């Protein structure tokens with residue numbers, strides 16, 4: 001494998017007595033798109049949230065481009081968080097700000113970018129997700145698929161090294177899913193490193209470099225999509241796939 005951009009080492013996370021992540025080890029190479037699948041409650045979201053310390057890991061290390069985000073100082077943490085872009089199921093855009101202002105905000109607040117530079121970058125990222133012509137629109141005027149593409153543009157505007165997606169299309173009407181997946185495919189083709197939790201098995205088959213199956217806070221099995229989908233080794237993977245297909 002080429003140099004990992006994201007490396008999760010012996011990650012454990014408990015909420016009180018509940019052990020949610022038991023021993024997660026996962027490497028995502030630079031430019032790789034890794035899909036994470038698994039039953040509800042298996043710890044997928046918690047794992048992603050640990051990667052920018054939205055959730056505090058109980059133990060283990062998470063290396064972003066070789067630097068540990070778990071053991072670092074709080075000033076380093078603020079810097080490193082910006083390197084990890086995150087897209088959630090809900091889009092969390094500010095409803096009282098237009099689209100371009102939404103994409104500018106964190107650039108100004110967190111990166112301290114001058115306003116005109118932030119605006120230029122925002123417009124470039126909106127162009128990338130096919131929404132430059134909606135820059136002055138209010139988010140509520142957009143479809144869910146368009147709002148999610150704005151959320152992706154917002155994350156990209158901070159120049160992340162890794163993008164994490166947590167069920168980015170689960171809240172969308174079926175006819176809007178394709179436009180978001182197309183943006184994700186473009187992003188992969190441009191060389192972005194991506195860790196994606198999603199039930200879009202067709203997309204995983206077509207676009208993922210690797211698929212990881214999680215259950216009970218563990219990585220049960222991983223491999224290329226054709227192997228995981230056509231020929232899963234573990235019984236738990238087989239059972240899960242037969243339920244979702």
Ligand code: ADP
Nearest residue numbers: 015018020038039040041042043044045046047
């Ligand atoms: P998935 O994304 O695979 O559905 P999650 O990571 O959301 O799984 O959740 C894994 C487990 O951790 C579930 O049992 C969930 O109830 C529990 N959990 C998640 N967040 C918290 C929290 N903040 N406090 C307590 N339990 C939590």
Ligand code: MG
Nearest residue numbers: 044045046166
């Ligand atoms: Mg989840």
